[in-house]
Amino acid sequence: MIYLDYQATTPLAPEARDAMLRWLDGPEGTGFGNPHSSHRMGRMAAAAVEAAREKVAALFPPGGKVIFTGGATEALNLAIRGSGTGGSVSVSAIEHSAVGDTAAAAGKRHVLNVSKEGQCNTAQDVPDDVRLIAVMQVNNEIGTIQPTLDWHRKAKENNALFLVDAVQAYGKMEVTGADMIAVSAHKFHGPKGVGALWLRDGVELTEQQTGGGQEHGLRSGTLSPALIAGFGAAAALAKERMEEDAAHVEALWHRARDMFDGWELNGSADARYRGNLNLRKDGLDVARLMSDVRDVMFSAGSACASGSGRPSHVLKAIGLSDHQAKSSIRLGFGRYTSLEELELAAGKLISAAKEQSV
Structure with missing residues (x-):
């Protein structure tokens, strides 16, 4: 099988796996301690955290400061719900x-338009009573990079907090310009089930998950x-390899673009993370393509919305018709x-797509 769905999740780095094993069991079975316990094993675990x-x-x-969570969805919920009510x-x-639905559930959601370039x-304009603005750094479906620094400035001009979903950016490029930033480990070769919310100094939130008061009193639960x-x-590995990884992804992008000649790119080709090719x-019958090329793992949209039967809200937002949205695929590599x-995967997909028109 060939895996081309890096936006959904990424392979676990061997270095991350090795780091985890020490705290699943550890030497002589001493690595499983509760990091909130005061005895020696607890202190060892707390030091690792x-x-x-x-x-x-x-x-x-x-x-x-970094607040550990169970993933980016939890981090985003903490940021949106914990930053206040009203407005x-x-x-x-x-x-x-995780942002759109939570914003709607938390109060009055206002939607900002995007261009055809994504x-x-x-x-x-933003509403006069805006209390929070949320714009992701890199879109998970089409890979477009958003002007988050500009939005951070605009948020300050409107006395609002600014939240960035940096799930697709963290570990791949510099993350800047926000009051709160949410990330997830499994999107850059870490494990599933853990994420973080970065909170700028001076920003205060209300705890949303009550209990033992762990994580600066903002996220209860045993880590x-x-x-x-x-x-x-x-x-640490992403920081060390960032330039090397970016160069590798750039080379893959150009080769894939050459091979998929005649296919239309969704979203900007320039303001884009190059590991996302939508x-x-x-x-194109995408369901048939997936059936015909079962040994290539790719996506017809974001993994979170797969199976819904609805066209991608992202592709609709950039002006695509239902038909165009449902004739789109996403290839993610890294x-x-x-x-x-x-090259092998692209050849299989291109060949199978041509067969549909015969």
Whole structure:
């Protein structure tokens, strides 16, 4: 099988796996301690958590703190629900449902338009009562990079907080310009089940998950040293390899673009993370393509919405018709994708697509 669905999840880095094993069992069975216990095993586990916290924090801007969560969805819920009540929450039209649906549930949601290129620019008004603006850094479906620094400035001008979903950006590029940033470990070769909310110094939230008061009193619950150690190892590796990974992804992008000649690109080709290739071909039956090419793992949209039967809200937001949206595929590749794998997979997909028109 050839895996081309890096936006859904990424392969676990061997370094992250090795870091986790120490805290699943450890030497002589001493690595499983509760990091909130005061005895020696607990202190050892707590030290592992704090060491990983420093590695994760190194990829965030200075002047903030890292709150560990069960994933980015929880982090986004904490940010949106914990930042207050009343007022409006402005979100881009291409936000992940973890932002869009939570904003709607938390109060008055206001939707910001995006261009046909898939960017949400600041040349639009926000409500007078806006309390929070949320614009993701890299879109999960079409890979477009958003002007988050501009939006952070606009949020300050309107006395609002600014939240960034950096799930698809963290570990791949610099993450800047926000009051709160949500990330998930499994999107950059860490384990599933752990994420973080970065909180700028001076920003205060209300606890949404009550209990033991862990994580600065903002996220109760026993932390997993194993998951967090894996998170930290993946972050350290991403920091070390960022330029190398970016160059590899760039080369894969250009080769794939050459091979898919005649297919239309969804979203900007320039303001884009190059590990995301979202394409469409008129008349393409994506369900049939998936059935015909079962040994290539790719997506017809975001994994979170798969099976719904609805056209992608992201593709609709950039002006595509239902027919065009349903004739689109997403290929995601990265660190562990070889050029040979990409070429083989692309050849299979292109051949199968041609067969549909015979």
